[in-house]
Amino acid sequence: MLGYIARRLLLMIPTLIGVTAVVFLVMAYSPGGFGGVSSDAEGNRTASEEARRQQQLMKARFGYDLPKPVQYLRWLNQVSPAGFAMSSQLAEQALDADPAVNPDADPELSSERAAALAVIEAAPRVQSEIEREQLLLQALRLAMYRDTPAEVAAQELVGLMSAPEQALRPPGAPESSADDAQRDLLDKINAVPEDAEDSRRKVTGAPTQDAMRKALLGEIDFHFTGLNRVRFDTPTFGWPDLGKDLERIPVLDAIRDALPVTLLLNALTIPLIYVISIVAGVYAARGKGGWFDTGSGVFFLALWSFPVIGAGVLLVSYLASDNYLPILPTAGLSSPEAAEMAFLPRWVEDADGRAFERGWLLDRLWHLAGPVFCLTYGGFAVLTKIMRGAVLDNLHADFARTARAKGVAPNEVLWRHVVRNSLLPMLTIVSNLLPALLVGSVVVERIFSIPGMGDLAVRAAFSKDQQLLMGTTLMISAVVLVSELLRDLLYAVADPRVSYD
């Protein structure tokens, strides 16, 4: 058994890689690729230099300009528990490795940091604390990118700062015997003066040295922020890092907020579907061809064919509106005033006498009624039919006939012998139901304004947010795979004939 579990767990790895690769490449090769969508609520774009620059900055920062398969491999490296460090990550670690603030920092990194800082502090033209900090971070980025001592990188930046004219190298300047990474960087540095020229032109009147320096610093900051590569010489181990989304919120936090909501919905929905389907299935099989069998079959099929989105909108527009029959809340998981309520329902004394206060728990259940209904009603048809079929099969099986022949009461045969044996196929369905519910909840969560996984996934896809989309994909596919494994294990537990050894 343990061997089987281990084998299944190992098999999950290539499956997950396959799933994420397909999702990633489909999104990346879709028109426009990853990256934020830039328009306001009315679909208008913003025309400003700043907006343009922000877009470029986001592109460089997230590496959207790299070849797509490389982007995927980088993401894989990032989530993999064993992988390689990224140069920007090392630079940020080095920046934090200030012994004064962080006593248990890596001594090697902190000595690098100190060396770079010494160079920058000695530079005559770097003035304020902010400028020092800016240059320090960029120098560390450069150093980690090239794998050179931070001192050398700092000297190069300081040189660039103190002689901006010299930095204005013509585009075809002699290249040093550089490797790819260095050539790439050289291009970037050459891009700096071009834009600096731009900035200088913008300064009307005589460009002050100070303004030029400032502009150059801005350009260095702008271009080096995207400087990042995989450091194959530095392996790292740790928990999977799902990264941060476009809003710079850790994806794990976003999932941690959303997952419990969806799980709550499913925890209510799945048992409800099962209980109703099992009971209905058994009664339908017992009275095969009778009014209940036909009636429930038609009714459940009708429910199954009704789209969730339609049902949701109808519920919200008619059963939640004061113009019609207001018995449901319109949106959310709690009323705004629920935070002030007691937990359980109670009578409160107020000015007009005793008034009923529904309390937080009842309020939450009231808000769950609509969404749970929408998730549930479509699930009966298939499960009832399967249950009915299984019960019918078993009713005609030898063991049932034997039991009846021995004089066991028909009801006891049905509930004790037949139903128990008919539950096995229902187990198989659980794992098919779970992904379906996750997908179904996309629609339901949108309509009922519930911030769950479905809502998160839709938001990620609409905003083309790479990290968020990949994080949710990974999480949902992992949940599905684990639930399939659980189903197979349960199967073995429930049916002694099934064994994996």
Added chain:
Amino acid sequence: MESKVGLKDILLFLLVATTLVSVGLLFVQVDRAWDRLDQAVETTQAQSTAMDQLTQEVRRSRQKNQEAIEAFREATGALLAVAASRQADPSDPAEASDTSDPGETTNPADPADAGLTSGSADVDAALAALDQASQDAPDSLGPAPVENDYYELLRAQRQEPDFATGGQFVGSFQSIVRKITPYISGDVYGTLIQSYVMQTLATRDYDDPTRWRPLLAESWTQSDDGLTFTFTLRPDARFSDGTPVRASDVVFTYEWIMNPRVEAPRARVYYEKVQSIEALDDRTVRFVFSEPYYLSFAVAAGVEVLSEKYYGQFSPERFNALPGLLFGSGPYKLPTDPAEWRPPSAGAIRLVRNDNYWGVPPALDEIVYRIITDENARLSTFINGEIDAFNPAPEQYSETLDDQGLRGRTELFIHEPITTGYRYIGWNQRKPDGSPTAFADRRVRQAMTLLIDRQRMVDELMKGRASISTGPFHRLNPQSDPDIDPWPYDPERAKALLTEAGYADRNGDGVLEHPEHGPLSFRLMIPSGIDNYLRMADMAAESMRRAGVVMQADPTEWNILTQRLDERNFDAAALGWGASVESDIKQIFHSESIDGGGDNAVAYTNPELDAVIDQARSTMESEPRYALWRRAHRLLHEDQPYTYLFTRQQVQLVNDRFRGDRVTKIGLSPRDEWYVPRAERRY
């Protein structure tokens, strides 16, 4: 093999399940109780801090008073001595004791009074410092502030007979707000929440947005070259913890944004032109810019001031990670510790009144925004009266505006904020290979405009809730020239213009041809999935077909659309641009913006317009600058690089229990002007 699952087992199972669920629920309950307790403790702590401050202040002023008494005694003593020695003239000491009656000014039993006196002493000192500062800087006054005192208006409102403090405003958001930390949240709704809590040095006046209203700053000056702005902060401005807003906080804010470890690259872009910010003293702060630009003052005055005391206690990493680190000097604040704020999973964001607010306290106790993602749900919620404001989409006009019951309970606002963007069709003048297209000829562009019935679009497409636009500025914006009449819908004149430009139906297929450019047939790129754009394209295509011009709608997915704009791989494109109070059109219409990061996707060039834009951008005085913008408007109207279609009107329904809600030039009045008469209070 036979194991028995009987009724007993089922009961047992149910019992166990119930117990487990109850234990779970108990945990939740205890957790909630703890949260409430935490909040209570926090409130108590905040109150005790406030008490401490109050006590200290009282003690300080008492001490001051004591000193004053001493000084007074000495003075009177001296005077008496003088008087005694100069018996001949008794009026001097009498006068002295008259102006400083010890019974009145130095009554230690009345702390409020004492605080007031010491406060006014501070004001005097500050005024002296201000005089000093203004003597140091031989500056002009900068953008003119509004003359009327805004706070006078608010105070007058407080005198209305039905005015009452209390109540709530409940609004709605279309999507969850996950981050409201200032400077790093890029979310529209996050910005709205911030506007209640954060304050800037000055703000545009709602009724005349070309002018600035003092907020945290009480006055400012500008150097003659337009590069230096000096702001003097109000002496009474305070953050919500009671600490005063000082010049060092402004400097701290700038340094915080520029700190490379703070994840504010998007905010940083706006401050790239700032050369330095320094605090000259506690209440004076000076901004120096590296180039003269007409929006420099807006950048400086628009700094949302962070409290050094509060934000200084967080590391940049904590600041980046916390979603709701929102703390400021505005009329509202978060109800709990900002460091504990999480995106609301239950669906509402709450703000409560800041009891330490330095200005005129707002009337409403709470501002609540509920998150309602579905359009129908939002409408139902509004009909139920559970949210107080609703902006119907054009499809919902009939459902909401004709509902008499709803109209009876609500107030309808139809207005046109001058910050509304416009929709246009841009005519690409340059092919990807660099050669000119048919639209490079101005007459062809004018003819296209003449062929589009914009009034019909406004009436049928927008249900009359829009106005035809004539240029890139909103028609009510002073940037726009009011004397310009929109091009009419005139197919005959269009045909004449096209004939003049060399177009004629040479082969008899009903389509106009040009000897060089061939048939006048093109594709109009529109964003896909928006029905409104498609119908607009159909309307335009219809009247063009009758004039012998073939236009085909080309719905394109948003991302590929922007890519094709950048590559100039399109014939014509229908899109919208957002607008601001004083839009800078260089990015769209200046010839420098054709390549290298500009948005002049249609490759429009007019040297005269270039010169006008450049001059306007570096003109700091507003009157001559607005004259230049109007000239730019006239040039653009004549040249028609775009066919300007229309700007939308805002249709808003607001629950009619509110008073003080009125239309301003940039939208409805801010919520701190709203109040609910006591009789109509809800919640």
